[in-house]
Amino acid sequence: MRVGDTVRRPMRPSSPAVHALLSHLEAVGFDGAPRVLGVDERGRQILTYVSGQAAIRPLHPYAVGEEALAGLAALVRRFHDATESFVPPPDAVWEEGSMEDAAPELVGHCDITPENVIFRGKKPWALIDFDMARPTTRLFDIVTALRHWAPIADPIDRDPLQCHLDVGARLRLFCDAYGLPARDRRRILELSRLRFDRSYVAMRSRAVTDGGGWARMWEGGAGERIRRAAAWLDAHWDELDAHLR
Known part of the structure; x- marks a missing residue:
């Protein structure tokens, strides 16, 4: 409120x-x-209150353009550089358990959806809603963002303006703007696939144990969307991988 x-x-x-x-x-x-x-x-x-315009759906053209994607990558890089020196309190409690495949190296946002990015002057300005923040890795936080912003998703589940985007080119653009090393770029697809599998299990579990919003998301088809995204990624793996080499 x-x-x-x-x-x-x-x-x-x-x-x-x-x-x-x-x-x-x-x-x-x-x-x-x-x-x-x-x-x-x-x-x-x-x-x-962070003034500006949240990138709510349906997305506006400025939120799906290359300038916005590059600006988001730069914002996420600044955020990661800033949080890398953060030492969590010894009694810190985070909202969600880890889904990563490596030891945490910083505390990430872990929920960089369009709705959680504030634009000013049609450029990404700030991140909001840190409820899902937790210890993670740079790459896992990037993969979470790319899931929604590339987007790594079946076209049937994308925002209308995202349906015909060149996802591979957008993956490369984000990596370039962030300054992601080549060794990490080559792991984006692998980690995205792992994230789909683990997020499916995690969301299904929370829908049962926590109910509320988790149950509503699951009943609304969240599991099916994750499965379709994973299948789309598998089908387009070689094409996407070529952009990350």
């Missing part, structure tokens, strides 16, 4: 750890995230 120049959000078990992360980002001068202002009299988080 927006209240003036602030946003009020329910406290979650992970909120103290997320607040520590956001405070670190402020301390190191990263301006692309909300600031923590405390907790209100109703026990809600108080965060600064």
Whole structure:
């Protein structure tokens, strides 16, 4: 809920750890995230409202262009460079368990969907909604973003303006703008495939154990969309891989 120049959000078990992360980002001068202002009299988080336009669906043309994708890659790189020096509190609790295949190297956003990116002047400006943040790797956070922004998805599940995009070229563009080393580029498809398998299992489990929004997403076809994305990736693997060599 927006209240003036602030946003009020329910406290979650992970909120103290997320607040520590956001405070670190402020301390190191990263301006692309909300600031923590405390907790209100109703026990809600108080965060600064980040002005601009969220890339809500259906997407506007500026959000699917190459300039936006390159700008997002630069924003994610700045965020990763800023969070790399963050040391989580010893009692930190994060919202979701790890799905990675390597030891964490930083705390990532882990939910860089279009809805969680604020644009200003038709350029990506800030990341919001850090509820899913957790220890991860740079590459896994990148793969999560590319799932939605390349996008690595069956065309039937994409936003209308994303249906005919050259996904391979967009993967390469993001990697170039981020400055991703060649050794990591070659792992993007492999890690994307692993993420699909693990996110399917994780979402199915949370739909059963947590219910609520997780159950609604699952009932709304989240599992089927993940399966279709994995099948599309398998079918276009060689074509996409050629852009990452």
